[in-house]
Amino acid sequence: MGSLILNENMKLYRRPRTWAMLGFMVAIVLFLSIMDWYHNDKRTEGDEWRNVVIEEKQQRSEILNDPKLNEENRSYNEQRVAILDYHLEHDIRPEEGTMWDAINGTAGLTILITLFTVIVAGDSLAGEFSGGTIKLLLIRPASRLKILVSKYISMLMFGILLLLILFIVSILFNGLIYRFGNIDLPLVMVNTEGEIVERNMVATLWKTYLFNGVSTIMFVTMAFMISSAFRSSAMAIGFSIFALFAGTIVSEVLQAYEWSKFILFSNLDLTQYLTGRPYQEGMTLTFSAVVLSAYFILFNLVSWLVFTKRDVAA
Template sequence: MVNLVLNENMKIYRRVRTWILVGLMAAFVLFVNIIEWHSDGKKAQGEGWRQELQQKNKQWSEILKQPNLGDDDRKFYQEQIALNGYHLEQNIRSTDGTMWDGVNGSANMMILITIFTIIIVGDSVAGEFSSGTIKLLLIRPASRVKILVSKYISFLLFGMLLLLTLFVISVLVNGILYGFGYMDLPLVSMNADGQIVEKNMVLNLWKTYMLNGISTVMYITMAFMISSAFRSSAMAIGFSIGALFAGNIVMGALHRFDWSKYLLFANTDLTQYLAGHPFQDGMTLSFSIVVLAVYFLVFNLISWLIFTRRDVAA
């Protein structure tokens, strides 16, 4: 099994496409963080953060006076005003103008890791069958199940490598741009009960990356299943990326239905529980983990059924 995994890793990292995607991700992270630093990185230096928060609260208070403001928007502005007020009362500096603002923002770029990994995964099984190289694997004494598992493990490792790369580049870039000060700055947030709490910034950041990593695992598993069903790499990649974006759009339309909480895309973003805003009221982290576990087993079962029974004569 170890040799099979090493062989699959060799296939991944020998491709020029793989390093192009890694380079694109690193370049995008650099570009976005430098642009954000250039545009607002120097706004809240020294005690300037207090004036900035006061100004924001004043602006948002004016917005709350609008009679046609939606309930969700009204709740958002009320929470932000309360959080800013807590910062001012407790004399806790906001993250604006510090490295934590950029590092936390970079966590939102997980979508890049998902897309790039899907591109690699989509060309795995489908590419092997379309090019005929799958025959070179099947003539080995290893069973089809071992071959399938080795491919899956190699893609999970690749996704985790991209996740680690994103974190390291983000910390280094933002540390250089903003300086490595305010390392003990707490993260002030509001929980599901409407209470303002202080969290450890580093611990919360790691939780965010780990929970996003679970989301990446689910998308890798889904893309792997789709790749097992197609002979065309382009179709496998297209369907996987299409499902990624279409799923989030569809969830917005189905949000009003209670049964939508059982759908995959309602549970992939586990960071919703860190923010205290689940997709639907009553959803918990345990609930989402159970739902994802069911989908995980179903996706892998379908991949196994398709791969082990697939004809390689063509």
């Protein structure tokens, strides 16, 4: 099994394509960080952050004075004001104007990780068919299941590698820009009970990474299933990327129906439980975990059945 994973990694990392993806990842982190720094309100950097916070608080209070404000906007603005008060009272500066702002911003790049991992996963299996190499791969003393699992593991490792690159490059680069100032700054946020709490910045960052990682795993598993069923990289990559972007739309359109909470896409974004605003009333992290596990098992079962049972012809 170990040597099979070594093989998959060799096939992955000895391709220029893979290194282009890794390089692009680094480049986009650098680019976004520089843009973030460049467009930063410079007043937030020094001790003037209080004035900026007070300004924002005033703006939000004005908005709240509007009697026609709808329920959602009202609660959001009230939360913001409470957080801003907390910053002022406890003399904790917000992330704006520190290294953490850009670092948290680049956490959104996990979608790029999903994209790259889906491309690699879609091609990993289907590429063996289109290249004809599957015929030499499957006539070895290694069961088809083992080969499938080794490919799957090497894909997950690639995703983790991208995540580590994202984390390290973004911490190091933004740290250097801001000379690692405020490195121990806590994150002030509203928890699911509506209380204002302080959280460790790095721990929260990794929580976001991992919650996004769940959706990466689901899309990779889906790409793998399509790859094994249709044996076409284009189909696997195309469908998965389409699902990646259309999924949110689908779940939004169907939000009115109660059964829509069983749709894969409604459960993919686990950060909905971090912010305390689930897709539908009554959905919990456990509920989503169960639904996602069910899809995960289904996808893998299909991949496995199709890959191990079907003839390799032509």
